[in-house]
Amino acid sequence: MYIPTFEDMQAAQKRVEPYVHRTPVLTSEFLNGLTGAELFFKCENFQKAGAFKVRGACNAVFGLADDMLEKGVATHSSGNHALSLSYAAGRRGIPCHVVMPRTAPQAKKDAVRGYGGIITECEPSTSSREAVFAQVQAETGAEFVHPYNDPRVIAGQGTCSAELIEQVSDLDAVIAPIGGGGMISGTCLTLSNLAPEVKIYAAEPEQADDAYRSFKAGHIIADDAPETVADGLKVPLKDLTWHFVQNHVTDILTASEAEIVDAMKLIWKRMKIVMEPSSAVPLAVILKNKQTFAGKRVGVIITGGNVDLDALPWMEK
């Protein structure tokens, strides 16, 4: 296990800079009033390919050795990493093989193909995904870029909080959603070096709370195929991301499905931005734990904006 270093994150900053946006930070007087905190939303929904994952994907793809370029890259992903790796591979002009659950939103499948990614479908469980992927990798010989348990990916995701602390001074805390833990690990990597006084919180759906239970138990607990509206957060922690969570996260807080959907709708309505259910989990837990965040300056990572507009969660009820 190679744990990415602060120098890896700095190298990632130079490597990805031509291919990713420096996303804006938005604020909302209304949401500050509602929470009692000062919230600074880092809008990775405006990022290339619609999510922060393009940072890690570009770092992996543009760091790839020349002798791997012909075979390209491969991955499995619940969506945004697939988009992002396809985008990055397209920019470098190399093939990208993606194993994706057949239940992933149609909008994400279309977008992967739009960026030139080659999709092989699997069942919506961790076990099926890993089996199908092994086959694809054996056939293509492509370089595996794991969606989160990869030092190149974690170093890339760390560039997001490096920007955030340049854009907003004196943060007391940063909060991001946690699924596999790639964004949280990158945040830990960067902030533990550049701003160790900033507390790091992870926000997770109650219905996919394996990171929360892992954190409390002191070892990784992995569920196969949890169900949640926050479809980017169904995957379990792995050794690398567990390393960062265990050593640098202050707490993991959870929210119910209804709380996540309400928070999502509130952000759409008041901030006029389109973002995914996964990205609403931080605001949902802030609203549920006001005493923890009141009076604090809190960076909130809006992780992505790739949502199926024909299947919004408040329409399905």
Add this chain to the structure above:
Amino acid sequence: MYIPTFEDMQAAQKRVEPYVHRTPVLTSEFLNGLTGAELFFKCENFQKAGAFKVRGACNAVFGLADDMLEKGVATHSSGNHALSLSYAAGRRGIPCHVVMPRTAPQAKKDAVRGYGGIITECEPSTSSREAVFAQVQAETGAEFVHPYNDPRVIAGQGTCSAELIEQVSDLDAVIAPIGGGGMISGTCLTLSNLAPEVKIYAAEPEQADDAYRSFKAGHIIADDAPETVADGLKVPLKDLTWHFVQNHVTDILTASEAEIVDAMKLIWKRMKIVMEPSSAVPLAVILKNKQTFAGKRVGVIITGGNVDLDALPWMEK
């Protein structure tokens, strides 16, 4: 008829500055590729009260003489002017009476009340609106601030394009939706003085194309109660706005209901912003008239973001 001057617009800039946002300008590589133009979206959906109309409303309210403060202001509006005038009156601490069609989106009614506005409902026709309003004004003695045919309002709306040309250099054209013509008139007022080389286009729904027909006929044609998904654009031109349209607009272009909804969905999906059907009409006409805009640098006014998330147009089909 008092026609607002460039000096009125400059005074408005100073007067409204503490109460409105300098909204960002967003771009989309994807939409540039699709249209062949360079589009610069001036995002008034992120404006205070969710629309550009707060500019004109604040100019009227904060310019009000002291002896009118107790009686306050009154208006009739299909939505965003009502919100904006309520917001402005609330900031100045004076009453705001609003006559609103009973069919206006519930979200807008709730928001007007949220800002402290006092609503009286009318039928969804120009004639009913004007009759009910006359009664409210007689009872309260409040100062009428017309949603668009008012020199204070037009001067206020003109501050939007003044910002835009500071934010984006060398524009060839600016395009905005047209309903009553307040935004277009303010744009004409400002650009005819500061950047007379910039062409000004107005975009209108085919199903409420009274401004288009007026422009072609050379005199105002007003319809009573047209039906369109672009609910902010149902009202007719009046003498002041007709003055600006007639003298400074290069052309008025129209789009069908389906083209408007498709353009709206495209902006939500690719730009990750929440905006109203009315705000999508400019992109709809650009997509329909590519030859007019190809190779040009075009400012596109996204006029507002107050949409009922429970009744999105592509869900109702």
